[in-house]
Amino acid sequence: MLRLNPVLKLLISIGLFTVVVMSLVLIISVNRSPGDYGAEVVVVEAELPRVPGEIDVLEVQSMNLSRDQVKLIANSVFNISVDPIYENNSWVFVSGWKELRIYTTGNIRFYDHEKMQKTFLRREEIMPIDKYIQLARDFVEKLKLYGLIPWKISIELNKSREDVLAYDETIIGTINGSRTYYINNVHVNFDLYYDGVRIWGSGGKVRVYFGRDGEIIGFIGDFWNIKSTRKVQLIKPDEAIQKLREVGYGSSMPRSMISRVVIKSVELVYYAPTPGAESTVIIPVYHIRGFLIGKNNEEVEFVQWVPAVY
């Protein structure tokens, strides 16, 4: 190594070591600063829900569906008469472009892939809204006959929901040119409830897709086979708002730039994961929506959810 006076060398080494270690500490601390909650004012413009002190935790279990049972459903409800293959905790039927999955946990996914991709409807081809809603109701009622929908879950059509009837759309055009609008499908969204609490999440959907002339070209049904095994203490909505401040708003607006947070809705829901596991759990969370107001008065929407249990 260097041939210097050992004391001088030791002093240089200590100095260099200190500078390097302090630099690393500074970099690490700048990279990881999760506890910065900001000083924004939170305004609640929503009616906070009245919630019980305790709530059920929902455990999902396999329904032990037999091959014959699922074949009957496939044939009677979806007009598919091929033999299924069992993979990843689901019975899978494939017939041409049609694919139907019936999960052992009670969830259904059905798509006519070709029609989901290639249907283009003009506005004037759309039937009256009530017609779609009736067809969707009839379809869900038919499914109930096959025992797939657990009695503890209620399926409701909430007409006040903005997207009870929604469209997937395609717009074709050129830069600075005309626009042609098509509807790929009309779909009806149902809500799922357990004990009055809505089930929400990537696995909290009941939706019937319609193509041309009211043909059903897709269906999502999260009819979880649930069992309540225990109750857990629920945090109150105002505590959830405090938790929201801790976890952040998931928005791109810099925390330091947020001057006000306006909360427009706070809903206690059950969060349902994506189907596919042999068993799972559905947990209560608060689903919170609102917008952030920046120091320059710009507004940004946010949606976030926080656990509703301790």
Added chain:
Amino acid sequence: MNLNWNTINKVADALLVISLILLLSIPSHTTIVRAGQDDSNDKEVGVEWLEIYYDLSNLTWTQEEAEGFYNALGDKGWTKSFNWGNDLAWESDFEDPSVGGSDYVWIDSVDFAWFAGHGAPWGFYFSRDHDGDHFLIKLVHYTEVKWGDKDLEWIVISGCEVLQWKPEGLPDAINRWGPAFKGLHVMMGFDTVRYDRLICLHPWGPCVSPGERMVTYMTRSWPGPVPIGYAWRLTTGDWQPDDVYAALLAVVDNYNGYFYDNDYLPGYGYVGPDIDDPMQPEYGFVYRRWQC
């Protein structure tokens, strides 16, 4: 303690060595040390993701999201060209040389790219200033990009609202992002805000990366692979709740009636030829949005 010159000398040497080792570890956080990429095939993938932002809120799952895609394509034989995260993900990697960018070295040197981080209708965000023209810093603005003039065919910009159809005060998605298509086939993203999550089968795991799920849809042997745009649709449906809308923007060949979101992954089906200038009259764009 028996302290002599020899001991002091050894301690000083040890401290020097440790300091040098630590010093060498610092540049990996703050400066560029990057490898090149292979341009000799049509199956190259690159990803960039951000979880740590210094002046935006941090994200949690973007690394798993993007790396899931990267590794899954790698497992299918694709060349893994680059995987830049946090401070090493740079805005200039996406930007055109005309605004000081070097997209031709990075994002436009691969066939399929995935960005995961914060987004907005006007662009997507980075954590450090690496802007070639020092304008619109830490942001890839829609006016700063031209993709596909070298290689890029498909890109996912997985951030909130980047593909919002008609944001207030901005052009619609076709007029906003269409001029970026210089050989690019499809751009995929979200119309609305989205949740920073993985595809979880259980609240506490196991979880699947949405990137990996998309590769599964594009390459599955049974019931068969689906086109790239439709794979994005199925993936977002598995991933996000129903208050999220996803979207894509793709080139249309009006003469042949071909929509480029119907491209399959190379080796799994038809891939349309590159269109260098989709502003020519025989071409156009298709914008699709759907409820997740």
